[in-house]
Amino acid sequence: MQKVTRKSPNEKIIYFGDTARLPYGGKSAETILRYSIENTLLLLEKDIKMLVIACNTAASYSAERLKGYFNIPIVDVVEAGVAQVVATSTTKRIGILGTKGTIGSGIYQSKIAEELPGALITAIACPLFTPLVEEGFIHHEIAKHVVCEYLAPLKKENIDTVLLGCTHYPLLSHLIAAELGPNVYIIDSATACAEKVNSLLIEKKLDAKESQNPSHKFYVSDDPERFGKLACTFLGTSVSSVEKLTWHL
């Protein structure tokens, strides 16, 4: 979200965080797809002009279906991340870090392999990264230890590019960079996504032409107060009002 508002500062963001059912990382394909459809319907009621699937796990399992079902331009963070990896890697030796769901879906692996035939892809599920970030252990010795543990198989592969395939992981990028060394490009799928949003808005002539000093709107399915407090860390912005929004299904 921070990346999108920086790249497209005139646009008003309607944000929905499914805090009542998170995390998605360990849930089944079927359930993630159902949740993603329900969340899309909530946002459509808010009259959005474009949908951004900013959660890698949700994008992994639902992007293709949502693009088929709904009559609205959809940008998904996985597609954007893949494009960036393909543009960056020269040795075709690539690492992908994500939740169990994202890695298990195989979506990054198959999409990169499609665009970069012969690529050697090492994909690692890092289920402790998200709770570490949520616990605020970003600079803690324990986080270093966990990063070292998960990245050990990656260090043997002589990669030139690693993709951080989860919204929380960029908060650990200092540790990941220290572990992998200066010769590995770190790609944050959120940055790639923000660029894709901007170019698609222009292509579809949907971009807000003049600065409207947009006031963003935040919805969550549980505990708006807690979300307001965490927003600074996760969204890089302070949040004046957060409302609770739930499904009528």
Added chain:
Amino acid sequence: MQKVTRKSPNEKIIYFGDTARLPYGGKSAETILRYSIENTLLLLEKDIKMLVIACNTAASYSAERLKGYFNIPIVDVVEAGVAQVVATSTTKRIGILGTKGTIGSGIYQSKIAEELPGALITAIACPLFTPLVEEGFIHHEIAKHVVCEYLAPLKKENIDTVLLGCTHYPLLSHLIAAELGPNVYIIDSATACAEKVNSLLIEKKLDAKESQNPSHKFYVSDDPERFGKLACTFLGTSVSSVEKLTWHL
């Protein structure tokens, strides 16, 4: 569940795990109460004779209300754990470990203080314990490190009893025992709960008199296959068939 079947081997267990919405630990009181009511209604449809709220977070926020609303004997893991702590501690210097939700609810603290006036209670939220157990890092160096970090404030308090107030924590009890030393009693709320279930069944004349070689029934709201694989670790039993069960609300 393992503790209940051991203590009451003739009883048939109808188990429901809300895998589509877990974990409850970081969610709001309102949402946890709503989920608990929905889950109770699912189990009532299965014709249960007694309800056990085996999740500490759910029990913390919903036990009183569920006992008020529903016409069925209800045992909650918190009440049972409190009784055991009260019976065990002689110095009244007590530690409680739980999720953010359980510790934040203050339920253990206030119930113990009620029964043991003057008790010195140190309650610590350990949000990384559950993901560590789910990741299988039970004997890992990282788990030792995390246990050491969370228990540091407790070690200064000279406690004689610590309560493990979350279903996952007993799987780390070897590390907790090593950290706190041999003079601290470790109370597992699940064991306390199983004893309460047994005595209440007898008191209400609801106990199954003869061995019926009961076949337990397992339901989850997401991913029955994955649950089947994890059941051995968490429930101490292998599970032949797990079915998906969801709400029609």
